Amino acid sequence: MKYDWVLFDADETLFHFDSFGGMKLMFERFGVNFTRDDYDAYQLVNKPLWVDYQDGKITADELKIIRFEGWATKLGITPFELNSAFLEAMADICTLLPGAKELLDALSGNAKLGIITNGFTELQAIRLERTGLSDYFEHVVISEEVGVAKPDLGIFDHAHQLMGLPCKTKILMVGDNPHSDVLGGINFGIETCWLNTQGVQTPAGIHPHYEVNSLEQLRMTLFA
Secondary structure (H helix, E strand, O other): OOOOEEEEOOEOOOEOOOHHHHHHHHHHHOOOOOOHHHHHHHHHHHHHHHHHHHOOOOOHHHHHHHHHHHHHHHHOOOHHHHHHHHHHHHHHOOOEOOOHHHHHHHHEOOEEEEEEEOOOHHHHHHHHHHOOOHHHOOEEEEHHHHOOOOOOHHHHHHHHHHOOOOOHHHEEEEEOOHHHHHHHHHHHOOEEEEEOOOOOOOOOOOOOOEEEOOHHHHHHHHOO
16 A cells, blocks of 8 residues: 555545435425425525635635525524534435445555545534444544635645644545645645546646546555
8 A cells, every 4th residue: 555544535525415315304304395496596505605615715604604594584593503404414314435435444454544524513423423434534624623624725734733744645635526625635745536426527737646436446546
């Protein structure tokens, strides 16, 4: 194994993140039939907020409030309550990506493992526990707790400090987002792997050290 540490993104890298399924389940619990059109309208608000969050223009709390303000008013609850209900629903439907468990089993004992995620604290521990992954990871670094999100170098530096400052040439960052995971890792000076399950074109100016279409392909690549 070339690496002493392998760091993973969480959503759509280790875990499926079916946000429509989570929203539908959450709203069912409130007695609301949440449609695909409702979801599309929600995403018009939500997606730009995540870009602003990754760019450091808004905080995690602001993201939670703004994205659910409209629905919270309709339901007569606070945006924070609705956000918690959504994260609870996402935990309830959480599944692993194909090959995730096999990859982690192969890496265990050969490298130390960590997670760096821009997701919210409320979801991470329960999801790791329910999928049986809690014991695999030395550190779980969450942007909401650190105060900056990937691709900001601050979150990578925070993780590096927790890891005991290992040589950067011995660290691999794996993620599905070419901007936050790959470019963030490259800018920090570590090697990167882009999990490109959709087969889309690499964005201009971003050059991951590896590009794979599945976690199984990554496993074969690392242990070739």
